Amino acid sequence: MKTKNNNTKTLDQFKDKHYGKIGTAKRDELESGYENFKIGAMIYNARIQKGLTQEELAKKAGTTKSYISKIENNIKEARFSTLQKIVELGLDGHLELSIKL
Numbered sequence: 001m002k003t004k005n006n007n008t009k010t011l012d013q014f015k016d017k018h019y020g021k022i023g024t025a026k027r028d029e030l031e032s033g034y035e036n037f038k039i040g041a042m043i044y045n046a047r048i049q050k051g052l053t054q055e056e057l058a059k060k061a062g063t064t065k066s067y068i069s070k071i072e073n074n075i076k077e078a079r080f081s082t083l084q085k086i087v088e089l090g091l092d093g094h095l096e097l098s099i100k101l
Contacts, residue, residue: 037074039083044072046091061090 009017019027047057047068054068061068062085070076071086078086087095 033074036077039078040072040074043068043078043086043091046087046093047072050091052090057086057090061086 055065058065
């Protein structure tokens with residue numbers, strides 16, 4: 001019976017190896033990109049849950065369908081003020097912000 005070689009790594013170990021430790025430029029760029037991706041995914045999921053099209057959400061939030069699409073597809077970063085309008089006016093939700101040190 002063969003024993004299995006366990007080369008499994010955690011996500012943080014993978015990122016450390018391929019993108020450097022936290023605080024390095026390459027790692028910071030990766031983490032920043034991931035945060036923007038998460039925002040787009042959260043808007044997409046909330047929009048679908050509310051049963052809205054991109055056009056309907058854009059109209060309620062006072063922006064364009066193209067802008068909503070670009071945020072959802074991680075092509076464009078959302079300005080905080082616009083993100084707040086999308087969440088509060090467009091999705092009838094509440095945007096929470098936190099700072100972690």
